[in-house]
Amino acid sequence: MRKLASLAAFTALCLSAVSPVIADETLKMGVVPSFSDESESSGVHSTYKGDWQYMVGGGVASFDCNGDGFPDMFLAGGENKAKFYVNQSTRGGPLKFKEQQSGLELDSVTGAYPIDIDGDGVMDLVVLRVGETVAMQGLGDCKFERANEKWAFNGGDSWWTAFSATWEHGNAWPTLALGSYIDRTQEIDPWGSCTDNWLLRPKAGTAGFDAPVPLKPSYCTLSMLFTDWNRSGVQSLRVSNDREYYEGGTEQLWHVDAGKPPALYTAKEGWKPLKIWGMGIAEADVNGDGYPDYFLTSMADNKLQTLTTPPVTGNVIPADFKDIAYPLHAIAQRPYMGTDLRPSTAWHAQFEDVNNDCIPDLFIAKGNVSAMPDFAMADPDNLLLGGPDGKFTEVGDKAGVASTQIGRGAGLPDFNLDGLPDLVIVNRNHEAQVFRNTTADAGHWLDLKLDEPGGNRDAIGAWIKVTSGTVVMQREITIGGGHASGQATWIHFGLADMTDAQVEVTWPDGTHSDAAKVNADGFYVLSPGKAPQSWTPAS
Amino acid sequence: MFGRHRVALAVAAGAFAFGGAVGAYGADSRASPEQVDLTWTQMVLLLTRHTPTYSPPVASRTFAYLSVAAYEAVAAGSTDLQSLAGQLTALTPGPQRDTAKSYDEAIVLNATMSAVVKAMFANTGPTGQRAFQAQLDKLTHDTEDGVAPDVVASSEAFGAAVAAHILDWAKDDGGTEVVNMGFPYAGDYKLNPEPGHWVPTSTIVQQQTPLLPAWGKNRPFAMPADLDCKVPPGVTYSEDPSSEFYKQAKEVYDTKNNLTPEQAAIARFWADDPMLSWTPPGHWINITMQILERDHVALEKAVDTLMRVSVAEADAFIGCWQVKFIYDTIRPLTYIRKLIDPKWDTLINTPPFPEYDSGHSVSSAAAATVLTSIYGDNFAFEDDTGSKDNLAPHNFKSFWEAAQQAGISRLYGGIHFRAAIENGLAQGRCIAAYSVNLKTWK
Numbered sequence: 001m002r003k004l005a006s007l008a009a010f011t012a013l014c015l016s017a018v019s020p021v022i023a024d025e026t027l028k029m030g031v032v033p034s035f036s037d038e039s040e041s042s043g044v045h046s047t048y049k050g051d052w053q054y055m056v057g058g059g060v061a062s063f064d065c066n067g068d069g070f071p072d073m074f075l076a077g078g079e080n081k082a083k084f085y086v087n088q089s090t091r092g093g094p095l096k097f098k099e100q101q102s103g104l105e106l107d108s109v110t111g112a113y114p115i116d117i118d119g120d121g122v123m124d125l126v127v128l129r130v131g132e133t134v135a136m137q138g139l140g141d142c143k144f145e146r147a148n149e150k151w152a153f154n155g156g157d158s159w160w161t162a163f164s165a166t167w168e169h170g171n172a173w174p175t176l177a178l179g180s181y182i183d184r185t186q187e188i189d190p191w192g193s194c195t196d197n198w199l200l201r202p203k204a205g206t207a208g209f210d211a212p213v214p215l216k217p218s219y220c221t222l223s224m225l226f227t228d229w230n231r232s233g234v235q236s237l238r239v240s241n242d243r244e245y246y247e248g249g250t251e252q253l254w255h256v257d258a259g260k261p262p263a264l265y266t267a268k269e270g271w272k273p274l275k276i277w278g279m280g281i282a283e284a285d286v287n288g289d290g291y292p293d294y295f296l297t298s299m300a301d302n303k304l305q306t307l308t309t310p311p312v313t314g315n316v317i318p319a320d321f322k323d324i325a326y327p328l329h330a331i332a333q334r335p336y337m338g339t340d341l342r343p344s345t346a347w348h349a350q351f352e353d354v355n356n357d358c359i360p361d362l363f364i365a366k367g368n369v370s371a372m373p374d375f376a377m378a379d380p381d382n383l384l385l386g387g388p389d390g391k392f393t394e395v396g397d398k399a400g401v402a403s404t405q406i407g408r409g410a411g412l413p414d415f416n417l418d419g420l421p422d423l424v425i426v427n428r429n430h431e432a433q434v435f436r437n438t439t440a441d442a443g444h445w446l447d448l449k450l451d452e453p454g455g456n457r458d459a460i461g462a463w464i465k466v467t468s469g470t471v472v473m474q475r476e477i478t479i480g481g482g483h484a485s486g487q488a489t490w491i492h493f494g495l496a497d498m499t500d501a502q503v504e505v506t507w508p509d510g511t512h513s514d515a516a517k518v519n520a521d522g523f524y525v526l527s528p529g530k531a532p533q534s535w536t537p538a539s
Numbered sequence: 540m541f542g543r544h545r546v547a548l549a550v551a552a553g554a555f556a557f558g559g560a561v562g563a564y565g566a567d568s569r570a571s572p573e574q575v576d577l578t579w580t581q582m583v584l585l586l587t588r589h590t591p592t593y594s595p596p597v598a599s600r601t602f603a604y605l606s607v608a609a610y611e612a613v614a615a616g617s618t619d620l621q622s623l624a625g626q627l628t629a630l631t632p633g634p635q636r637d638t639a640k641s642y643d644e645a646i647v648l649n650a651t652m653s654a655v656v657k658a659m660f661a662n663t664g665p666t667g668q669r670a671f672q673a674q675l676d677k678l679t680h681d682t683e684d685g686v687a688p689d690v691v692a693s694s695e696a697f698g699a700a701v702a703a704h705i706l707d708w709a710k711d712d713g714g715t716e717v718v719n720m721g722f723p724y725a726g727d728y729k730l731n732p733e734p735g736h737w738v739p740t741s742t743i744v745q746q747q748t749p750l751l752p753a754w755g756k757n758r759p760f761a762m763p764a765d766l767d768c769k770v771p772p773g774v775t776y777s778e779d780p781s782s783e784f785y786k787q788a789k790e791v792y793d794t795k796n797n798l799t800p801e802q803a804a805i806a807r808f809w810a811d812d813p814m815l816s817w818t819p820p821g822h823w824i825n826i827t828m829q830i831l832e833r834d835h836v837a838l839e840k841a842v843d844t845l846m847r848v849s850v851a852e853a854d855a856f857i858g859c860w861q862v863k864f865i866y867d868t869i870r871p872l873t874y875i876r877k878l879i880d881p882k883w884d885t886l887i888n889t890p891p892f893p894e895y896d897s898g899h900s901v902s903s904a905a906a907a908t909v910l911t912s913i914y915g916d917n918f919a920f921e922d923d924t925g926s927k928d929n930l931a932p933h934n935f936k937s938f939w940e941a942a943q944q945a946g947i948s949r950l951y952g953g954i955h956f957r958a959a960i961e962n963g964l965a966q967g968r969c970i971a972a973y974s975v976n977l978k979t980w981k
Contacts, residue, residue: 052665052666052669055648055665118603131751182666187668187669187670187673188582188670188673188674188677190666190669190670191585191589191666192927243814243815244589244664244666245666247927247928247929248927248928248929248930275815298754299591300745301742301743301744301745301857320895323742325742326742326744327742331742331744331746333744334744341719341721341724342719343719343745369664369665369667370664370665372591372662373592373662374592374662374666374720375591490855
């Protein structure tokens with residue numbers, strides 16, 4: 001197979017896309033996708049197992065660690081050892097994985113996020129655990145070793161459940177956010193015992209990190225995402241918290257500005273308290289205004305937040321969000337099939353254009369916390385198909401992904417590089433599931449990777465703009481969000497009937513690349529000052 | 540005063556020291572029955588906040604059954620207290636103690652209350668189940684340590700029998716089953732389309748129907764079932780700017796828009812949102828517990844006080860829900876957005892059920908009436924119920940001052956008209972009289 005020797009690290013993201021509201025009648029839209037359940041034949045046999053301390057978590061990290069361009073997988077095991085699977089699929093073929101010893105076979109793992117911490121072009125991994133979070137340095141060829149001591153990475157001793165990362169301007173090393181949950185030593189009254197989230201900044205002049213800065217107050221976090229919500233060029237830290245356990249808490253947004261201590265956004269800046277069972281964050285430009293919108297998973301009704309005040313260039317944008325889940329039919333508050341009408345419990349959420357119609361679709365992993373009788377037990381995962389009117393339509397059952405296992409983390413990488421995002425779901429106390437996207441009438445597509453010199457190899461914080469015809473799609477490159485699950489694979493755009501597109505990048509330092517033409521149904525690597533480089537996977 | 544069990548209780552009482560949920564036990568390290576009582580009540584406060592079905596009416600019911608069970612368990616061994624059988628609706632005489640056996644009051648109470656809590660919170664989540672078990676393990680150890688096995692056995696058996704008796708009484712009161720967290724499924728409830736009636740105020744799908752519309756049909760505890768404490772109709776609905784209804788809406792609008800910091804703090808202090816607090820009945824239970832703890836109130840008076848407050852609270856919610864679904868009144872949010880200011884919003888969350896009358900007012904007046912009957916007028920106390928949620932403690936000169944503040948807090952918050960508050964306070968006072976009149980002391 002052709003190796004991506006210099007391109008081994010794909011851009012980590014937890015996804016975002018697209019300006020969908022331009023209704024072009026020539027576009028191929030609304031094709032109901034189809035997925036084939038290849039869990040048995042895929043070779044993946046991993047179960048996220050465990051009792052109380054593993055009622056949350058259950059993540060999967062998707063990334064390429066052997067340079068063949070095909071996403072490999074690391075799955076959390078809870079009380080089981082975590083497992084690494086190398087991708088042996090061929091282009092367009094069935095999904096095939098092989099378990100392989102990698103050095104990642106840790107216990108007590110709740111989730112993981114791929115990130116090239118040391119900027120060497122080889123993907124590393126932050127492994128969240130009940131206990132110590134471990135930074136695993138990628139050595140190449142899918143081998144990893146612990147780097148906590150080497151990088152002065154303090155993994156603490158907590159119930160770690162969330163992660164995100166950004167590169168503050170001028171830094172070659174990332175700033176990391178670690179999210180933690182409950183003080184697990186508190187049995188009789190664990191409520192209100194939220195342990196501190198941490199911010200790990202690089203230590204100047206060293207190849208490593210400074211001592212952690214507690215993000216006080218912390219409110220039992222289950223998802224974090226560095227995101228440039230106001231297109232200021234600086235990512236802020238969005239934190240989604242579980243109201244079941246905090247007291248006096250709320251969802252949070254932190255300023256993380258270079259050279260300054262982290263500071264919460266305030267009511268004066270527009271931030272309003274929102275109390276949900278926050279479990280996952282997904283980002284996409286749902287309404288096509290060029291600014292990120294955020295889907296927040298919870299129990300029963302989920303939230304889809306957009307800026308309350310339409311942004312005006314040059315004006316200060318209030319950090320004021322409103323919920324548009326109800327009018328856009330994105331609430332997904334209870335099972336949409338079967339006879340179980342009790343409210344749902346939602347975990348991982350991720351936008352991806354699974355039918356390549358230029359409109360972001362939304363996958364949501366569902367599953368009861370642990371035999372909670374007031375919530376659905378047969379709780380099918382959702383696949384909400386984005387429509388040209390901005391509204392979503394449930395097609396999980398029609399698409400074949402309506403699993404009623406106890407879902408937690410997930411990912412939607414294109415495992416077989418056929419231009420169709422596939423699906424992996426981690427289930428609690430049940431084997432993970434792997435689905436191949438077999439949509440026959442999907443549109444054209446474009447898969448991109450960013451590669452820039454310096455420490456931030458994957459250009460975290462960049463924005464990609466894809467224009468074709470009347471359609472403009474924009475996407476922020478991020479690390480974090482979802483539920484304990486990170487993805488660092490090709491950045492996917494659906495192109496519908498369009499056979500080519502113009503791509504532009506606003507790099508993390510604010511520089512802007514000129515629009516360049518690329519052909520549909522191809523893979524391209526984008527670097528500052530260079531023409532897009534075409535790449536072809538081995539077939 | 541206890542008869543033949545006095546020695547066992549005295550040992551525990553000698554070690555009695557409240558100090559939070561499970562305070563220091565004293566020299567013998569055994570939990571006193573007073574501590575057992577407050578510890579399980581405290582656990583119910585915690586579980587109420589963290590169990591999805593526990594809206595205020597549901598919480599009030601559980602507090603009532605828990606406290607009646609505790610009362611009956613204690614009364615059965617007391618020479619000074621008498622049973623509530625024949626006084627509370629449909630409560631029959633419970634188990635009697637075997638005069639040939641010895642009992643330990645702390646173990647009896649632990650067995651009684653734990654069994655009730657376990658049954659009432661069978662639907663709580665994994666953390667609640669874990670907390671319950673940890674609490675039970677601790678209290679079982681702390682009450683039984685050093686006690687003769689035959690006394691442990693007889694005490695546990697008696698406590699379990701009392702709990703079974705109370706749970707059997709509870710099962711057909713109409714409040715046992717809470718489906719869909721209390722919200723009728725779409726199609727099972729028809730909104731009244733006429734102007735002036737309640738319409739949903741949020742986009743939460745579950746809340747497109749009102750909470751527990753049949754709760755007013757539940758069997759009450761001490762009050763008669765036929766709405767003896769009648770409440771006059773609220774202000775006649777009108778959209779005429781010169782009407783009283785419009786004026787009351789304008790009062791809510793103007794008040795909320797010009798809130799002083801103190802008024803805003805009051806609104807938040809009494810917000811008591813389900814799943815984010817101990818709920819309104821839990822708030823008053825906690826006020827009661829703070830006083831019992833502060834004043835080291837002895838067991839018999841403690842269980843009597845908690846029972847009376849809880850019964851009054853439960854009846855208050857039944858009575859209030861009867862009124863709510865008779866008049867089915869529109870919320871200020873809906874009216875004001877339609878007629879005064881389409882962008883207006885409340886300070887606190889608008890509850891998902893009809894406006895008239897005010898549940899906070901009814902239940903607060905009920906609790907204040909009971910507590911005043913026990914502790915008198917002008918009984919000053921500090922209420923730190925919201926301290927864990929960063930709400931500063933409030934000091935009150937009397938229970939009625941607190942009840943009136945709880946009532947008006949709903950106007951400050953923008954969710955109630957004045958009539959619902961004033962008439963609600965009157966209804967609560969009336970309902971509580973039935974609890975006050977229960978005969979407990981021989």
